[in-house]
Amino acid sequence: MASEEGAKRCVRCGEFRPYAAFARKRSNLDGLQRHCRNCATSVPSRDMESPVLGPADCVAEGHKRCRGCGQVKPHGEWHRKREGFAGRCKACRTAARPAEHLRRKYGLTEADRDELIASQGGVCCICSSAPAAHVDHCHKTGRVRGVLCFNCNAGLGLLRDDPDAMNRAADYLEGNAWKPTLVAPGVYQLPS
Incomplete structure (x- = not known):
């Protein structure tokens, strides 16, 4: 797949994936992120207590890791956004919604x-x-x-x-x- 057109190598897992597997980033020459979407979701955010995951912990195709609960869930458990899926699964977003409403509307x-x-x-x-x-x-x-x-x-x-x-x-x-x-x-x- 290395010589195949329409594919790019992920810098984290080292695998060649189709362009659709990479999020957009206008500042890069090719307009795409350096790492694939699976690797991007496998690395937790800075505020999470778990250690950074390596390339062996990449998420399987058709799944994504939630930033809220840290679980790997199929794409059906996520809200779609313009460029991919939301950062947290439907269950985590639903659990956080009342608290966000109180804070946003009433302080x-x-x-x-x-x-x-x-x-x-x-x-x-x-x-x-x-x-x-x-x-x-x-x-x-x-x-x-x-x-x-x-x-x-x-x-x-x-x-x-x-x-x-x-x-x-x-x-x-x-x-x-x-x-x-x-x-x-x-x-x-x-x-x-």
Whole structure:
């Protein structure tokens, strides 16, 4: 395969592989990485505690090593990206997704959220009956207000966090008249 066109030698494992087995790198003359995709996934990232793997530990064709869990899994266990596969397997990405969402959207860690829930007694701040599971925040300032149950959090969102609308809803539930009253022809008075 050494003399075959469309193949390149990997500097780590020493094998000749087709061009498709190498990731792109524009700064190289041929536009490809020096090592094949299998060898790139077999070497753990710097923050992992395991030692660097040698060429004998290359991953079999059709498989890839996960940066998160370190396991070798078939390509069906990975999300596809434009140039190959994601860095972590589907299971590792799914496990990390809630923590990333909390950090990105609210600036909280899971420990911060759990502390908020504990300070509320583990129940929703509004209904005081359902378990608190959804972080509530002000859409104007981004400040976290507390942790609510799904229904109360959705209710606040549907009423657009408008205190006047919530007061009118409370009046309606208490049986107070909410319809406008006719004061003069064409003039209506809204309940206060």
